[in-house]
Amino acid sequence: MAEYTLRLRRYDPESGDAPYWEEHTIELEPHRSVLEGILQAKARFDGSIGIRCSCRAAICGSCGVRINGRPDLACHTHLDKAERRAKDGIIEVEPMGNMPVIKDLIVDMEAVHWKKIRRVTPWLIAKQPVPVREYIVPRESMVDVTQSMACIQCGACVSDCLSMEVDPKFIGPAALAKAYRFVGDPRDDQHFERLKDLAEDPHGIYDCTHCFACIDACPKDVAPMSQIMRLRRRAGNDFNIEDRNNGERHESAFVSLVKQYGLLNEAELLPRSYGGDTPLAKFKPSVALEMATTLPAIARALLRRKVTPAAVLKPHKLPKQDLAAVRRIYDEVEGREQRAEFNIYISGKDEDR
Amino acid sequence: MKVAYWPGCVSRGFTPELHGSMARIAPLLDIELVPLDRASCCGAGVIAEHNPELADTLNARTFALAQQAEGTSLMMNICSTCQGAQSECQERLDASAEYRERINATLAGEGLSYEKGLTNKNFLWLLVEEFGLDVLAERVQRPLTDLRVGPFYGCYIVRPAERLGIDEALPRDSYLAQVIETLGGTVTDYAGSHKCCGFPIITMNKEASLKQAGRHLGDAVDAGADCLVTPCPLCHLNLDLQQPLAERVVGRELAMPVLHLPQLVGLALGLAPDQLGLQRHVVKPTAVIDWSTAVVGEVTSTSPAGG
Numbered sequence: 001m002a003e004y005t006l007r008l009r010r011y012d013p014e015s016g017d018a019p020y021w022e023e024h025t026i027e028l029e030p031h032r033s034v035l036e037g038i039l040q041a042k043a044r045f046d047g048s049i050g051i052r053c054s055c056r057a058a059i060c061g062s063c064g065v066r067i068n069g070r071p072d073l074a075c076h077t078h079l080d081k082a083e084r085r086a087k088d089g090i091i092e093v094e095p096m097g098n099m100p101v102i103k104d105l106i107v108d109m110e111a112v113h114w115k116k117i118r119r120v121t122p123w124l125i126a127k128q129p130v131p132v133r134e135y136i137v138p139r140e141s142m143v144d145v146t147q148s149m150a151c152i153q154c155g156a157c158v159s160d161c162l163s164m165e166v167d168p169k170f171i172g173p174a175a176l177a178k179a180y181r182f183v184g185d186p187r188d189d190q191h192f193e194r195l196k197d198l199a200e201d202p203h204g205i206y207d208c209t210h211c212f213a214c215i216d217a218c219p220k221d222v223a224p225m226s227q228i229m230r231l232r233r234r235a236g237n238d239f240n241i242e243d244r245n246n247g248e249r250h251e252s253a254f255v256s257l258v259k260q261y262g263l264l265n266e267a268e269l270l271p272r273s274y275g276g277d278t279p280l281a282k283f284k285p286s287v288a289l290e291m292a293t294t295l296p297a298i299a300r301a302l303l304r305r306k307v308t309p310a311a312v313l314k315p316h317k318l319p320k321q322d323l324a325a326v327r328r329i330y331d332e333v334e335g336r337e338q339r340a341e342f343n344i345y346i347s348g349k350d351e352d353r
Numbered sequence: 354m355k356v357a358y359w360p361g362c363v364s365r366g367f368t369p370e371l372h373g374s375m376a377r378i379a380p381l382l383d384i385e386l387v388p389l390d391r392a393s394c395c396g397a398g399v400i401a402e403h404n405p406e407l408a409d410t411l412n413a414r415t416f417a418l419a420q421q422a423e424g425t426s427l428m429m430n431i432c433s434t435c436q437g438a439q440s441e442c443q444e445r446l447d448a449s450a451e452y453r454e455r456i457n458a459t460l461a462g463e464g465l466s467y468e469k470g471l472t473n474k475n476f477l478w479l480l481v482e483e484f485g486l487d488v489l490a491e492r493v494q495r496p497l498t499d500l501r502v503g504p505f506y507g508c509y510i511v512r513p514a515e516r517l518g519i520d521e522a523l524p525r526d527s528y529l530a531q532v533i534e535t536l537g538g539t540v541t542d543y544a545g546s547h548k549c550c551g552f553p554i555i556t557m558n559k560e561a562s563l564k565q566a567g568r569h570l571g572d573a574v575d576a577g578a579d580c581l582v583t584p585c586p587l588c589h590l591n592l593d594l595q596q597p598l599a600e601r602v603v604g605r606e607l608a609m610p611v612l613h614l615p616q617l618v619g620l621a622l623g624l625a626p627d628q629l630g631l632q633r634h635v636v637k638p639t640a641v642i643d644w645s646t647a648v649v650g651e652v653t654s655t656s657p658a659g660g
Binding site: 216 | 365369400450459
C-alpha cells in the first residue's frame with residue numbers, strides 16, 4: 001500500500017459557486033488506477049464527488065478525464081505513473097475540455113461528442129441489393145478500417161482538439177474517425193456523398209489543424225488525425241472533390257510546387273491554394289481579393305526585407321540533377337496502379353514480431 | 354561537432370533570418386554545418402496527406418544523403434515541422450525491412466539507399482542532448498537577465514510523444530524552458546506554449562487559424578512575456594508575419610515579438626540583434642532590442658562574437 005494525494009476539480013453548476021480544487025489522500029497499491037483512487041476518496045471522504053464510470057477495464061469509455069492536464073481514461077492510468085507525471089507530486093484530475101461540465105469530473109458528452117458523431121451518419125448505408133445472407137468482401141479491405149473501429153467513444157480526442165478549441169463547430173476527431181470507418185468500408189454505398197459533404201463543410205475535414213493532439217490523447221491508438229488525412233486523400237485524389245474551403249487546391253498546389261522546384265515556393269503556394277493549381281492563379285480577381293486581406297502583413301514583410309521581391313520572383317530551386325531525381329520519384333510513385341499506405345498499426349514493427 | 358544540416362524550405366524562403374542566424378551561431382558553438390543542399394522539401398505533412406509513399410521516398414532520399422555526408426555523426430534540422438514530418442516518415446521506414454526495400458528500390462536509380470537508424474535532431478534537441486546545457490552556459494556572453502521569454506514549441510516537435518521519443522528520460526517537451534534558463538532568461542508559463550499556431554489551416558479557415566495565433570499571443574502578453582521563442586519557422590509565419598491580422602481577429606493589440614531559437618541563443622552568445630536578422634521581423638522586437646542595447650556593453654571584449 002502507498003499513499004497518493006489527488007487534487008480533484010469540483011464544480012456544481014446548480015450551487016452557483018465557482019469551480020474549486022479539493023485534495024484527498026488515499027491508500028492503494030501503486031498499480032491501482034486513478035479511477036480506484038477517486039472511488040476510494042468518494043467512499044471514504046465525500047460521497048458527492050461526481051465521476052462517470054462503468055467497466056473499469058478500458059472498454060466502455062465512460063471515465064475520460066484529464067490527469068495532470070492530459071486526457072486519459074481514469075481506469076487506464078496507474079497511480080504510480082500518474083504521480084511521476086504530476087508537477088508537484090499531487091495527481092491532478094479535472095474534467096475533459098471542449099465540453100460543458102455537468103458536475104465535477106462529468107462532462108456533457110451529448111452536447112458535443114454525440115451530436116458530432118450523429119453529424120457524420122454513423123451507420124452503414126448498404127449497397128443495393130442487400131444480399132440475402134451476407135456481403136462477401138476481400139479480407140484486406142476490412143483491415144484498413146480496423147483502426148477506426150477500435151474507438152470506444154470516450155471523448156479524449158474531443159477534449160484536446162485544438163481546432164475545436166477555437167472553432168466549436170469543427171466536426172472533430174472522433175466523429176471524423178467514425179466517418180472514415182464507413183468511407184473505408186466497401187459495403188457502404190455513399191462514399192462520394194459522404195466525402196463531398198465533409199469536404200464542403202467549412203468545419204469538416206479541412207478544418208483540422210494537423211496538431212497531433214488527438215493522436216496523443218487516444219487511449220486506443222485510433223490516431224483520429226490519420227483517419228482525417230485518409231478522408232482528405234480519398235476526397236481529393238480518388239474522387240477529385242474540389243471543395244470550397246481550398247483544401248484540395250492547397251494540397252495539390254503544394255504537391256505540384258515541390259515537384260516543380262524540389263523545394264517549397266511559398267510565394268506561389270498562397271495564390272494557387274485560392275485560385276487553383278496553375279501559375280495563372282495569382283491573376284484571378286477572386287484570388288486578388290483574397291490576397292488583399294493579407295496585404296498589411298505582406299507589405300510589412302517587404303518593408304522589413306523579410307521577404308524580398310527577388311525571393312518572390314526567383315524562388316529557390318534544387319540543382320538540375322537533383323530536381324530530375326525528385327521528379328523521377330514523383331513519376332514512379334504516383335504512377336503506381338494502387339496507392340500504397342504502410343500503416344504501423346496494422347503491419348506492426350519488425351522488432352515486435 | 355560536424356552535422357548533416359537540413360535547414361528546410363521556409364528558413365531559406367519567407368524566414369531567411371532563421372537560416373542566417375543559425376549559420377551565424379554555429380561557429381560559436383563549434384558546430385560544423387554540412388548543408389544538404391541536394392535534398393528536397395520534407396512535405397510538411399501535406400505530401401504525406403496526398404500520398405504517404407511519396408513523402409516516405411522523398412525523405413528517405415534526404416536521409417540517404419545525410420548518411421553519405423562525410424564525417425557527420427547525425428542530421429540536424431532547424432524546423433519543428435521538418436522534424437515532425439521527417440520523424441513520421443522515418444518511423445514507417447524503420448518499422449519494416451520489406452517496406453524499406455520497396456522505397457530504396459525507387460532510390461536505386463540515383464545510387465542512394467537509406468539504412469535504418471538515422472539520428473535526426475532539431476537544433477533544440479541537439480543543443481540539450483549533444484552539446485550540453487552546461488557547455489552552453491559557459492559560452493554565454495550576455496546573459497538574458499530580466500528577459501521574460503515564453504516558449505512556443507510547435508505541434509510537430511512535441512506530438513505524438515511516442516514517435517518523437519519524448520518520455521521521462523528525454524523530456525524534450527521542456528527543452529525550450531531549459532535553454533531559456535541556461536541562457537539566463539526567465540521562462541514565462543502561459544496556456545499556449547504547446548498548442549497549435551494555426552498555420553496549417555490559414556488558407557482553409559483563416560479565422561480559426563488566426564484565432565489560434567492571436568489567443569496564444571494574447572495569453573503570453575497577459576502572462577507578462579517580453580517575447581516568444583520558437584524552433585518552428587511555420588509557427589513564426591503565423592505568430593509574427595500574420596500578427597497584424599491576428600490582432601484584428603482577436604480584437605486586441607498584441608505587439609509580441611517572436612524570436613527564432615538560434616536568434617535567442619545568438620543574443621546570449623553576444624551577437625548584435627541586426628547580425629541575427631531581428632530587424633526583419635514584422636513585429637518589431639523593441640522589448641528585446643531595448644533590453645540588449647542596455648546590456649550590450651557588458652559583453653566581454655574577449656568575445657569572439659563581437660564582430
